[in-house]
Amino acid sequence: MPTTLPDLQDWRFTVDFEGIAWAVMDREGESMNSLGRRPAEELGEIVAAVEEAAASGEVKGLVVISAKESSFIAGADIREFERFDTEQKIEDVVRQTLELVNRIDRLPVPVVAAIHGYCLGGGLELALACDWRIADREEGTRLGFPEVKLGIFPGLNGTVRAIAAAGPIDGMTAMLTGRMLRPTAARAMGLVDQLVPTRHNLRWAARKAVLQKRKSPGAPWWKRLMLKQPVRGLLAKRMRAQTSEKVREEHYPAPFRLIDLFERYGDDPARMRIAETEMFTPLMASETSRNLRRVFKLSEMLKDEAPKTGFKPRRVHVIGAGTMGGDIAAWCAVQGMQASLQDLDEAQIAKALARAKSLFKRHLRTPLAVETAAARLIADPTGKHLKRADVVIEAIVEKLDVKQSLFQKLEREAKPDAVLATNTSSLRLEDIAKPLSDPGRLVGLHFFNPVAQLPLVEVVRGERTREEEVRKACAFVTAINKLPLIVKSCAGFLVNRVLAPYMMEAVRRYQLGEPREKIDQAALKFGMPMGPLELMDMVGLDIANHVGEELNLAPEGDNVLAGLVRQGKLGKKTGEGFYRWEEGKPKREQVAYDRAELDRLGRELVQPMLDEAERALSDRVVASADHVDAGMVFGTGFAPFRGGPLHYRRNERAVTSAAS
Numbered sequence: 001m002p003t004t005l006p007d008l009q010d011w012r013f014t015v016d017f018e019g020i021a022w023a024v025m026d027r028e029g030e031s032m033n034s035l036g037r038r039p040a041e042e043l044g045e046i047v048a049a050v051e052e053a054a055a056s057g058e059v060k061g062l063v064v065i066s067a068k069e070s071s072f073i074a075g076a077d078i079r080e081f082e083r084f085d086t087e088q089k090i091e092d093v094v095r096q097t098l099e100l101v102n103r104i105d106r107l108p109v110p111v112v113a114a115i116h117g118y119c120l121g122g123g124l125e126l127a128l129a130c131d132w133r134i135a136d137r138e139e140g141t142r143l144g145f146p147e148v149k150l151g152i153f154p155g156l157n158g159t160v161r162a163i164a165a166a167g168p169i170d171g172m173t174a175m176l177t178g179r180m181l182r183p184t185a186a187r188a189m190g191l192v193d194q195l196v197p198t199r200h201n202l203r204w205a206a207r208k209a210v211l212q213k214r215k216s217p218g219a220p221w222w223k224r225l226m227l228k229q230p231v232r233g234l235l236a237k238r239m240r241a242q243t244s245e246k247v248r249e250e251h252y253p254a255p256f257r258l259i260d261l262f263e264r265y266g267d268d269p270a271r272m273r274i275a276e277t278e279m280f281t282p283l284m285a286s287e288t289s290r291n292l293r294r295v296f297k298l299s300e301m302l303k304d305e306a307p308k309t310g311f312k313p314r315r316v317h318v319i320g321a322g323t324m325g326g327d328i329a330a331w332c333a334v335q336g337m338q339a340s341l342q343d344l345d346e347a348q349i350a351k352a353l354a355r356a357k358s359l360f361k362r363h364l365r366t367p368l369a370v371e372t373a374a375a376r377l378i379a380d381p382t383g384k385h386l387k388r389a390d391v392v393i394e395a396i397v398e399k400l401d402v403k404q405s406l407f408q409k410l411e412r413e414a415k416p417d418a419v420l421a422t423n424t425s426s427l428r429l430e431d432i433a434k435p436l437s438d439p440g441r442l443v444g445l446h447f448f449n450p451v452a453q454l455p456l457v458e459v460v461r462g463e464r465t466r467e468e469e470v471r472k473a474c475a476f477v478t479a480i481n482k483l484p485l486i487v488k489s490c491a492g493f494l495v496n497r498v499l500a501p502y503m504m505e506a507v508r509r510y511q512l513g514e515p516r517e518k519i520d521q522a523a524l525k526f527g528m529p530m531g532p533l534e535l536m537d538m539v540g541l542d543i544a545n546h547v548g549e550e551l552n553l554a555p556e557g558d559n560v561l562a563g564l565v566r567q568g569k570l571g572k573k574t575g576e577g578f579y580r581w582e583e584g585k586p587k588r589e590q591v592a593y594d595r596a597e598l599d600r601l602g603r604e605l606v607q608p609m610l611d612e613a614e615r616a617l618s619d620r621v622v623a624s625a626d627h628v629d630a631g632m633v634f635g636t637g638f639a640p641f642r643g644g645p646l647h648y649r650r651n652e653r654a655v656t657s658a659a660s
């Protein structure tokens, strides 16, 4: 047999002097490996070569490994999914890839997966078909099944193999949550058989595993016992309950179908394999999955918004240590930046640092990482660190003259190439920049509350803001692991402008006598992450009312929102707003409303948001309809399975015109 296959483009294949075959994945022209048509075809050639050589005894084993810096195989190539527009096409490609993976499973020689970097989705399914899995413990190595986030579940018999390797609880949890696992966690579960310290140890360890004919033992007997009835049924019931707490079946069917699959066939791998393919295909063809894939692509689009500039920010100086400034600085520290935090009031800085501690604990793994992040966040009441900062963010009171004089000082004292940004939500950038000697320098960086939870940051381009500053600001947003959306300077920018009419519609309906619980339930049923009245209570009714007035949206008649503000009922922070709040939770009346009525109300509530989204697009607040959708999904959590407000509108119109 040939010891190399010279025509491959996405793989390299060699057989070494010990008779070990090495399949090294290195997709041409890509920074990450993903499984697509060509890599799968080429892997087919490799497998055929190994099958032949194994039969003649020329090859002792196969190692599958990657040459990429940060990925083993990061999943299926999602760009190719759109070609599969019918169930038949999906089924054909799934069956072909499945057959390839099963051929690897059946190879008569030991097959070892040597994993560094992302090993996700189809990549993990492929690894699970190998006899032995070795991962390195490097920081960037992660394993997981993100399929549910795209509205599907593993479809290359990964459901069966994950359960066989990790047992029903760990295996199903990994698939139901889509969580990315660190190598140690994957090892503890049984998804990985062996760990080595770094990627440099992988080849040697893989060679030994082949020569020693290592074979994964699979889940231990006590885990396998749980596959039998009645335990399996009870587990399925618990999984269903836990999943229902997070998502609704009507919106996100994939995890529920996965539980059905497990419940029906969990102890019969042969049947489960067949049923997996049958149940996978309609999910993949569904509107939900298509929309979730769209949302994934929208996030990639925003990540690409930051062009490769030479700007590499490392130091951030934040002025104003209140709700926003404190959390912005803490978030930057979590992401590895050095962040200094300034405020007139030292007590505010102290409070922000205390809050930051709990953020660090939530986001970082080890006490050491928490400590180093805490060391990166510096209390700076006098602004000593301003001079060295690459990015300066202002998040002080919303008063024009105070902001203006602060920026005049910042312009004098900051480094000449530092980004000067304001987090203002309602003042005009042009007004803040007016007294500056270089107004083109000011850019908006509009973060959302709570900072740690919402992935979007609006990068506001004022009328005079220089393009280069916008680009630097985008590079900064990407560097702190958020998604930048470039917006035109206008009242409410994109997100508040489009969200506010929906919020005010909720106030109006409440004013007209609709129960608050019904309004919030209707929004949840539509797919919003939280009801609008509860959300306003969380944000603060003073802020919500201010936004409403600012955008001239205050409901006509006896404005209940303004009334509550006058009474000092500002929501969660004062213990009462639309709801009474106890122990951080709103007190709700438990009423079950008619489902059809909730559907109708939910649709009516979002109508003003859809209208405003169209107006914002025609006013060119952002670059395209996709940018509008991305902003609303990542800035407000607008029902991701609906693909964004404009996409939803388009689909709805298409359905209506097809029906008429």
Ligand code: NAI
Pocket: 319, 320, 321, 322, 323, 324, 325, 342, 343, 344, 345, 348, 394, 395, 396, 397, 398, 402, 406, 423, 424, 425, 426, 446, 447, 448, 449, 539, 543
């Ligand atoms: P906040 O009232 O919680 O905090 C403001 C902080 O700035 C206070 O700690 C105050 O002591 C300090 N401060 C005031 N003048 C100062 C000065 N001259 N120098 C240094 N520190 C000074 O306010 P919040 O809510 O954090 O808002 C800050 C900015 O962020 C505002 O421009 C607001 O429009 C914007 N924003 C607020 C959002 C929210 O949901 N709260 C969301 C997005 C933007």
